[in-house]
Amino acid sequence: MVFECIRRHGPIARVDVANDTGISPATVTAIVAEMIEEGLVEESPDVEAETGKKRGRPRVYLKIRGEAHLVGGLKIAHRSISTVITNFEGEQIAKRETPLARTSHETAELAERCAEAIEETAKDAGLDAADLSAVGVGMAGLIDANRGFVHWSPSLLSRNVAIAPALSERLKSPVFVDNDANLVAMAERLFGRGRDVDDFLVVTIENGVGIGIVLGGQIYRGVRGCGAEFGHTKVQLDGALCRCGQRGCLEAYVADYALVREASVAYPTNDSIDPVHAVETLISDAKKGVQPAQTIVARAARMFGMGLANLVNIFDPELILLAGERMHLDHLYEEEIQSSIRNLTVEVDAPPPKIVIHKSSDEMWAMGAAAFAISGVTELSLRKRRNHAA
Amino acid sequence: MVFECIRRHGPIARVDVANDTGISPATVTAIVAEMIEEGLVEESPDVEAETGKKRGRPRVYLKIRGEAHLVGGLKIAHRSISTVITNFEGEQIAKRETPLARTSHETAELAERCAEAIEETAKDAGLDAADLSAVGVGMAGLIDANRGFVHWSPSLLSRNVAIAPALSERLKSPVFVDNDANLVAMAERLFGRGRDVDDFLVVTIENGVGIGIVLGGQIYRGVRGCGAEFGHTKVQLDGALCRCGQRGCLEAYVADYALVREASVAYPTNDSIDPVHAVETLISDAKKGVQPAQTIVARAARMFGMGLANLVNIFDPELILLAGERMHLDHLYEEEIQSSIRNLTVEVDAPPPKIVIHKSSDEMWAMGAAAFAISGVTELSLRKRRNHAA
Numbered sequence: 001m002v003f004e005c006i007r008r009h010g011p012i013a014r015v016d017v018a019n020d021t022g023i024s025p026a027t028v029t030a031i032v033a034e035m036i037e038e039g040l041v042e043e044s045p046d047v048e049a050e051t052g053k054k055r056g057r058p059r060v061y062l063k064i065r066g067e068a069h070l071v072g073g074l075k076i077a078h079r080s081i082s083t084v085i086t087n088f089e090g091e092q093i094a095k096r097e098t099p100l101a102r103t104s105h106e107t108a109e110l111a112e113r114c115a116e117a118i119e120e121t122a123k124d125a126g127l128d129a130a131d132l133s134a135v136g137v138g139m140a141g142l143i144d145a146n147r148g149f150v151h152w153s154p155s156l157l158s159r160n161v162a163i164a165p166a167l168s169e170r171l172k173s174p175v176f177v178d179n180d181a182n183l184v185a186m187a188e189r190l191f192g193r194g195r196d197v198d199d200f201l202v203v204t205i206e207n208g209v210g211i212g213i214v215l216g217g218q219i220y221r222g223v224r225g226c227g228a229e230f231g232h233t234k235v236q237l238d239g240a241l242c243r244c245g246q247r248g249c250l251e252a253y254v255a256d257y258a259l260v261r262e263a264s265v266a267y268p269t270n271d272s273i274d275p276v277h278a279v280e281t282l283i284s285d286a287k288k289g290v291q292p293a294q295t296i297v298a299r300a301a302r303m304f305g306m307g308l309a310n311l312v313n314i315f316d317p318e319l320i321l322l323a324g325e326r327m328h329l330d331h332l333y334e335e336e337i338q339s340s341i342r343n344l345t346v347e348v349d350a351p352p353p354k355i356v357i358h359k360s361s362d363e364m365w366a367m368g369a370a371a372f373a374i375s376g377v378t379e380l381s382l383r384k385r386r387n388h389a390a
Numbered sequence: 391m392v393f394e395c396i397r398r399h400g401p402i403a404r405v406d407v408a409n410d411t412g413i414s415p416a417t418v419t420a421i422v423a424e425m426i427e428e429g430l431v432e433e434s435p436d437v438e439a440e441t442g443k444k445r446g447r448p449r450v451y452l453k454i455r456g457e458a459h460l461v462g463g464l465k466i467a468h469r470s471i472s473t474v475i476t477n478f479e480g481e482q483i484a485k486r487e488t489p490l491a492r493t494s495h496e497t498a499e500l501a502e503r504c505a506e507a508i509e510e511t512a513k514d515a516g517l518d519a520a521d522l523s524a525v526g527v528g529m530a531g532l533i534d535a536n537r538g539f540v541h542w543s544p545s546l547l548s549r550n551v552a553i554a555p556a557l558s559e560r561l562k563s564p565v566f567v568d569n570d571a572n573l574v575a576m577a578e579r580l581f582g583r584g585r586d587v588d589d590f591l592v593v594t595i596e597n598g599v600g601i602g603i604v605l606g607g608q609i610y611r612g613v614r615g616c617g618a619e620f621g622h623t624k625v626q627l628d629g630a631l632c633r634c635g636q637r638g639c640l641e642a643y644v645a646d647y648a649l650v651r652e653a654s655v656a657y658p659t660n661d662s663i664d665p666v667h668a669v670e671t672l673i674s675d676a677k678k679g680v681q682p683a684q685t686i687v688a689r690a691a692r693m694f695g696m697g698l699a700n701l702v703n704i705f706d707p708e709l710i711l712l713a714g715e716r717m718h719l720d721h722l723y724e725e726e727i728q729s730s731i732r733n734l735t736v737e738v739d740a741p742p743p744k745i746v747i748h749k750s751s752d753e754m755w756a757m758g759a760a761a762f763a764i765s766g767v768t769e770l771s772l773r774k775r776r777n778h779a780a
Contacts, residue, residue, distance in 0.1 A: 024414045142738055151738035160739055199613055211704075215605060222706025223589055224740045229703040232736045234696050236626065246734060248696075302627060306638075310623040314601075314704070316612025344636060346622045348532055348541040349550055350614045 002031045003040070003064075003378050004217075007090070008190055011044040011061035032062060038381050039068050040088070064089045069133035069377050072118050073370025075180055075362050076139040076155050078103055078207045081113060082362035083121040085132065086370040088377075090190065094125035095363055104157050111170040118171060132173055134380075136373030137163075138180035138365055140208050144225025145178040151226050154208065154243075176376040180204070180365055182219050182228065184323050185212025187368030189219075192321075193358055199317050203230065203308065204324035209251050213315075230311070231255065235303050253303040262296040298336055305340020308355070312345045317353050323360040392421045393430070393454075393768050394607075397480070398580055401434040401451035422452060428771050429458050430478070454479045459523035459767050462508050463760025465570055465752050466529040466545050468493055468597045471503060472752035473511040475522065476760045478767075480580065484515035485753055494547050501560040508561060522563055524770075526763030527553075528570035528755055530598050534615025535568040541616050544598065544633075566766040570594070570755055572609050572618065574713050575602025577758030579609075582711075583748055589707050593620065593698065594714035599641050603705075620701070621645065625693050643693040652686040688726055695730020698745070702735045707743050713750040 001021045006012055009020065014032060018025040035041040042065040045058070066089035075082045077100075085094045098117040105113070114137065119129045141153025148164020150156060156163070168175040178186075185202040188194040194202075198217045204210040209231035213220040221227055231251040232244055239248030243257060252258050256279050263278040285293035308320065334357060345352065391411045396402055399410065404422060408415040425431040432455040436448035456479035465472045467490075475484040488507040495503070504527065509519045531543025538554020540546060546553070557565040568576075575592040578584040584592075588607045594600040599621035603610040611617055621641040622634055629638030633647060642648050646669050653668040675683035698710065724747060735742065 024417050026416065027414050142736055151740070152736075213704075215610070220605070223708045223743070224706050224738065226736060226738045226740070227704065227706025229706070229736050233700040233703045234734050235624075237692060237696055244736065248734075306624050306627050310700070311704075313619040313623045314603075314617065314701075316614050316617025316619070318613045344624050344638075346532060346542075346616060346619050346634065348614065348616045350541070350616070353613070 002028055003035065003375070004190075006041055006062050007064050007374075008195060010063035012063075013059050013061055017062065034382060034385060035378075038385060039065055040378055040381065041065055066091060069374070070127070070131050071370050071373035071377065072121070072129075072132045072135040073366040073368070073373060074114055074117060074135060074137045075183070075365035075369055076100075076110070076114070076137065077362050077365075078154075080362070081117040082366040083117045084363060084366040084370050085121055085125055085127065086367070086374075088374060090367065090371055090374065092367070094121050094127075095366070096121040096124060097362070104155060106157055107161050107163065107166050110155060111167050114167055115170045130172065132171075134174040134176065134373040134377045135167070135171055136183070136369035136371070136376065137167060137175060137177045138183035138369040138372075139163075139177065140180055140210065142226040142229065143177060143179045145176070145182065145221060146225055148175065148177045149225070150177070174373075174376060174380060176372050178369075178372055179210065179212075179228070180368075181210030181212040182221070183212075183368030183372055184210075184360060184365050185214050185219055185368075186371050187360075187364055188212075188321055188323075188358070189214055189217070190371050191367065192364075193319065193356060194321070197319050199315070200319040200321065201311060201315060201317050202321045202323055203311070205254060205304070205322070206324040207256050209255055209304075209307075210324075211311075230307065233307065233310070235306055250303065250307045254300045254307075259296065259300060263293075266292045266296060301336030302340050305337045306344055308337065309341045309344035312341065312353055320353055320355045322355065322357045323364075392418055393425065393765070396422075396431055396452050397454050397764075398585060400453035402453075403449050403451055407452065424772060424775060425768075428775060429455055430768055430771065431455055456481060459764070460517070460521050461760050461763040461767060462511070462519075462522045462525035463756040463758070463763060464504055464507060464525060464527045465573070465755035465759055466490075466500070466504070466527065467752050467755075468544075470752070471507045472756040473507045474753065474756040474760050475511055475515055475517065476757070476764075478764060480757070480761055480764065482757070484511050484517075485756070486511040486514060487752070494545060496547055497551050497553065497556050498560075500545060501557050504557055505560045520562065524564040524566065524763040524767045525557070525561055526573070526759035526761070526766065527557060527565060527567045528573035528759040528762075529553075529567065530570050530600065532616040532619065533567060533569045535566070535572065535611060536615055538565065538567045539615070540567070564763075564766060564770060566762050568759075568762055569600065569602075569618070570758075571600030571602040572611070573602075573758030573762055574600075574750060574755050575604050575609055575758075576761050577750075577754055578602075578711055578713075578748070579604055579607070580761050581757065582750075582754075583709065583746060584711070587709050589705070590709040590711065591701055591705060591707050592711045592713055593701070595644060595694070595712070596714040597646050599645055599694075599697075600714075601701075620697065623697065623700070625696055640693065640697045644690045644697075649686065649690060653683075656682045656686060691726030692730045695727040696734055698727065699731045699734035702731065702743055710743055710745045712745065712747045713754075 005017050018028045044061040044063045066087040068088035073084045081098045083096045122129045142151035150161045150163045152159050164175045164177045181204045194200050202212040211230035213228045232249045234248040235250050236248040240252040242249035242252035260278045263282045282293050286297035395407050408418045434451040434453045456477040458478040463474045471488045473486045512519045532541035540551045540553045542549050554565045554567045571594045584590050592602040601620035603618045622639045624638040625640050626638040630642040632639035632642035650668045653672045672683050676687035
């Protein structure tokens with residue numbers, strides 16, 4: 001918590017870390033001392049006092065030590081891998097986009113693709129993959145981040161894969177894996193719209209529908225590490241068939257594949273339809289009022305609005321961020337969604353949560369993965385230090 | 391947090407309070423000193439050491455000081471008010487059930503009914519209402535507990551009522567008001583099944599469907615104080631009409647009034663049907679396989695299962711407790727619900743959350759209200775003390 005606070009607000013004085021986290025000043029001082037000795041955090045001069053802008057004794061500020069470690073961040077998308085390398089302050093040093101020939105992979109094959117992507121990105125920056133202290137990975141699916149374990153992911157052909165150890169062995173460095181929507185939420189919390197908001201949700205819509213839940217400033221993951229599952233919540237009993245095999249999932253109405261399924265009926269002649277193109281055509285036709293494109297998109301928007309309204313009813317959050325690829329296509333969609341939410345949330349005479357569309361690139365997601373790796377490195381080095389002491 | 395920990399685990403040593411809460415031992419000692427001076431907490435002898443069951447230096451334990459204050463707890467139900475009086479340890483001193491002539495009230499009238507209920511209960515115990523240091527009140531609806539403000543409640547004819555000040559003026563003591571399902575969750579956390587579980591949900595089904603969300607040991611209330619709304623989450627776009635005026639709410643399928651609505655079609659001759667009786671008849675007929683009773687109850691159960699499955703998908707909690715009146719009617723219902731949940735939650739090779747039916751009386755809900763009053767009194771006296779010091 002101390003590290004996250006310095007990362008979000010640094011340069012920051014020790015007393016403000018104590019105030020912000022609710023941890024006692026003595027404990028903050030002790031933890032900071034450990035982190036300074038480990039080289040993770042450094043003291044930073046009081047610029048205002050030094051330049052004479054402020055009177056009185058200069059205060060000592062804390063900040064993350066950028067050169068402490070280099071880390072990699074990786075987002076495994078539908079048909080590509082986005083990679084970044086950042087310093088310990090999260091400043092980007094290199095980035096790269098690598099295409100993937102297919103969507104689902106054998107574990108060893110995916111590890112190979114990830115390793116190649118990281119190696120190429122390192123090379124771009126005149127580095128070696130071995131220079132990275134850790135790699136963070138975001139992927140879609142049901143992922144237990146504590147164990148780096150994939151219950152299920154659309155990117156993997158097998159279920160129940162201990163993915164972090166597999167990647168770690170190939171990459172020769174610690175690997176931290178989380179659900180990709182959680183990592184967008186982490187990126188928003190550290191660098192984006194969630195910086196000053198303690199309770200917010202990030203909902204992503206692209207090939208699937210994801211959610212990251214931030215409560216009290218922390219990512220909420222559930223007990224088995226498979227919580228925060230939104231795309232497979234049910235919006236219709238015995239409804240449309242979903243990729244997961246169940247019926248009536250939100251995804252089965254709003255995800256790309258669901259729109260493509262409808263498009264294949266709407267545009268039957270176009271039989272070898274390219275998914276990305278089909279969805280774009282559908283939405284652009286819908287905007288022009290062409291039927292049945294319009295009715296297809298309108299239903300998807302209303303179903304999505306219903307799902308979001310349920311989140312508002314349950315969480316009553318300060319903010320919901322809508323992120324992801326599909327958010328690039330938008331307007332008609334957006335209005336339908338917003339009006340569904342208004343009509344389907346419980347009525348109170350208090351302003352509803354802000355719902356903000358924050359189009360985020362795969363690069364942003366990879367930055368979230370790098371941020372996760374930074375947290376991981378910090379925990380590892382403090383734990384190692386304490387084990388030494390004990 | 392320190393108080394809640396002592397209340398849940400006392401008698402407990404200071405060091406264990408620090409371990410359990412994550413608050414530094416020095417801070418725990420300082421807070422405990424304040425609470426002892428205020429007479430809220432007391433030291434308790436080490437019984438095991440004194441009786442020779444344990445060797446070594448006797449430890450000092452902390453417990454709530456039962457005689458510190460008396461409080462009232464009140465649950466406003468559909469057609470009755472349940473009242474308890476407890477000491478500061480939450481031990482029951484008196485209880486009473488007072489019938490209500492109607493369901494919805496003017497604010498002043500409801501305040502009058504509550505005051506009478508409290509006065510009568512006090513009299514039963516040879517006390518006066520003025521002996522109570524505070525009263526906790528639980529009622530259905532959208533309630534901002536921080537402000538004691540009712541956005542909407544089925545028990546009140548008006549919206550936007552500052553109910554706590556209104557009751558406080560009539561009762562001449564501080565009043566703390568919360569959503570009734572939150573208070574059941576609090577009771578379960580303090581005295582019941584949630585004692586050793588940090589993340590759990592309590593779902594109540596009676597006239598409406600309620601939820602109490604406990605995350606990290608704390609009740610989650612949302613930003614505007616109208617979160618944790620489950621009964622009006624939508625399970626069907628443009629579905630059955632709900633009392634709230636919207637369509638497709640979970641309540642519109644599973645609450646008493648929804649079953650009565652269906653029963654009025656199933657049993658058309660019985661035109662002045664008594665709600666409680668109608669639901670009982672319906673469920674008993676359904677168990678015998680009588681149609682259409684069976685199909686009515688089966689759909690309600692499946693819809694309820696779908697709603698619960700969505701909660702499992704989102705929260706991945708350790709435990710869900712099903713509480714409330716409707717849980718008395720049960721079995722057929724229960725199996726349908728459990729199987730719906732199994733079929734509609736995302737599949738992982740890890741055991742699903744425990745779903746436990748914990749039939750709880752209105753008295754249990756009133757005990758939760760009393761517990762809420764105890765927390766309120768504690769906060770008030772520590773705040774008063776600090777204001778004095780400042």
